[in-house]
Amino acid sequence: MDSDVEIAIRAAEAASDVLRAAFRGPVEHYAKEGDDFATQADIAAEQAILEVISAARPDDRFIAEESGRSGASRADRVWLIDPLCGTRNFAAGTPEVGVNIALREGNSLKVAAVADPFAGEIFWTAGTGAFARRDGADRPLAPRADSKLVDIDVDPPYPNRGTFSAGRLFTDDRFMTRFHPRVLSTSLALVWVAAGRRAAYLTDGDFRDNVHFSSGIALCRAAGCVVTGLAGEEVLAGAHGLVAAADTATHERLLEIIARQHVTDR
Template sequence: MINSTVGLDDVDVAIAAARAGAEAVRARYGQRLTRVDKGAGDFATEADVAAEEAILDVIRAARPDDAVHGEEGGQRGAADAVRQWWVDPLCGTLNYAVGTMLVAVNVALRDGPAAVADPFSGEVFFTDGATAWVRRDGSDTRLAPTAANGLVDVNLDPPFPSAPGFRAVDLLAHPGFVATFRPRVVSTTLALAWVAAGKRAAYVTDGGDLTGSVHFAAGIALCRAAGCVVTGVDGAPTGPAGRGLVVAADAGTHALLLSMIRAEARAVTS
């Protein structure tokens, strides 16, 4: 691995790392895996840990001085390092543990390149920070968001930090939502890559500031580079004071979803 990473630029490191993680995930699929309890119903598996180690091997070989924050191993190197990699080795662990092939491997350099690998389709979605692409069967295709399919992925997993003002599940009760869109629940941030790729019209999730989250950093970077509209659920820019995400393929879809979110919030608090 050390020889194979010599001379790679940052976007190539992100792609190689995501691919290494995806290989570890795919190799263990369907096996009986030990679970590590994280509390509150959350857990990791041997596949999560193995994928993170595979990703770390790539980053350490190519960028030994960089810091890394991993979902499983925590912080390695200075938390305030200028060069910090965010690693989510298996987003969708519960899906994976029950045999559902809807997961993502997320690798992102803060304020830089990022890659999201789908272990089962073989696709790697990536960005150099300016443009976004998908690599499939050795060919790269520019990502082109579109809302034409009308599919909106809504994260229904608790907790709901914006409740009672907003819960993502409440959006499904808005009559205009089901009249305009078709809800989907993938339960993995692979859905963000799908918005960038035109496989989803939008993605909505509750939460705080997700821009520095190992789960969301790579997907957000992809969507921004692809030209998607990215804000919090309140329509404000994402950042330290942010609240969740509304990521849409175009401005019209984004505005419509925000109007529905605000209508549901008013109905709950009135």
């Protein structure tokens, strides 16, 4: 029997196949809340994931971006599925997207897989250590902060976001003189922190059962990154926002800058 992490990797590979086949082809939009939308590729990739996991783990529960909740309603094992993170990029023909899959048991994230379909790379963890798989070979992830590159999610406001706005860091001299901000517009940037390609990633929002970020959070933690809410609190226990940093020093600097923004607001 395959392990949970191999099932997650296989499901991420199946979704990646779907996305590559549909890329830069005709795009059909399906309206969601506000101006948000899904495409036929989101739906087909999610179906491919669900087929792989449900066939191997029929007694589990699922929370998926497009189809919502399904499976065994009282199961303690819950798969969190985001079939296409970066839908706007994909629809515009930009190959910067990710596939996010995580398994939560109780309050713990046990397994995670994040695929970069167009780089042919899958990041994964089974709870101890984090790895990147390319061409069938695995190598351990090693966070590094020396690039000073920080990705910032500047999507429209989340509900109950508080006073902090990630986008305002671009006008904060304390931030701009210490770091080099980037905006990737997909949670793939969170995994890049674990891989040593970014010094940090930050955004706001609520991260309980979050299909976009749960897998990346699990990978960052397994790789040894520092991951908290915007005030340094536990990120999966109702914390507001997310700061994932390659090391403690970078994390502390970012928390200090964010805290000073709150003081200025008052």
